[in-house]
């Protein structure tokens with residue numbers, strides 16, 4: 001922070017293939033993760049590994065162009081707590097991810113506003129807040145029934161409608177698994193029955209830590225592939241398709257996020 005005058009009010013985390021969001025920032029000050037002491041490295045194609053400070057339509061922001069995943073071998077605390085140590089001064093956190101669609105009404109290329117999550121690794125004791133609680137950040141037992149800010153969801157829905165995204169803007173529940181293997185057919189069927197609309201390998205740990213320290217959270221999933229639910233299907237989930245769909249929808253997703261950022265300030269959603 002000593003190396004930049006920019007004091008962001010909004011933090012953004014970019015999902016797989018969605019790092020183009022960071023390139024929208026003007027007056028950039030960029031730090032490569034490899035130059036930040038004790039910072040993990042991005043090891044996944046589609047995650048550049050850069051922390052970018054700048055302004056988005058005049059609003060000071062900081063953007064993680066590349067996140068860390070459990071499957072990269074980092075302890076869960078490192079995956080998520082490094083993020084708010086950079087971003088927790090911000091009032092708002094906007095996260096994006098690539099996800100497989102479980103909801104049969106969803107199509108590849110849909111953008112899903114996250115209204116809730118299912119934290120599968122958490123069921124097995126893998127919660128980013130495990131271990132001693134640092135009371136300076138937040139309470140030992142944070143509430144998660146309000147994890148995704150309803151005012152921001154409503155605002156994003158309005159922005160999406162105004163931009164003409166009604167046909168591909170959805171809302172739903174995201175389920176996180178640890179990855180890196182994609183799901184079996186039986187797993188997809190089970191997750192769908194449990195109430196998940198999309199499945200991925202990130203975001204939830206970051207959301208839990210961000211809520212612990214009181215940030216207002218908004219998250220989007222780009223449905224990059226249809227989860228395979230049928231034994232007759234020839235489809236196979238793969239990272240290339242994920243990145244390809246990211247490329248195809250990046251412009252619309254970037255416009256949605258950048259317009260949302262201006263509206264957050266305009267509507268004075270800072271309480």
Ligand SMILES: O=P(O)(O)O[C@@H]1C[C@H](O)[C@@H](CO)O1
Pocket residue numbers: 014015016017044067069096097098099179200201202203238239242
């Ligand atoms: O960082 P996100 O959640 O967008 O990345 C997803 C999950 C895996 O890292 C990868 C699979 O293609 O995309």
Ligand SMILES: Nc1nc2[nH]cnc2c(=O)[nH]1
Pocket residue numbers: 098099100101177179181182183199200201224225226227237242
């Ligand atoms: N777990 C999981 N993560 C994804 N990220 C993008 N697509 C998928 C998917 O189908 N499953």
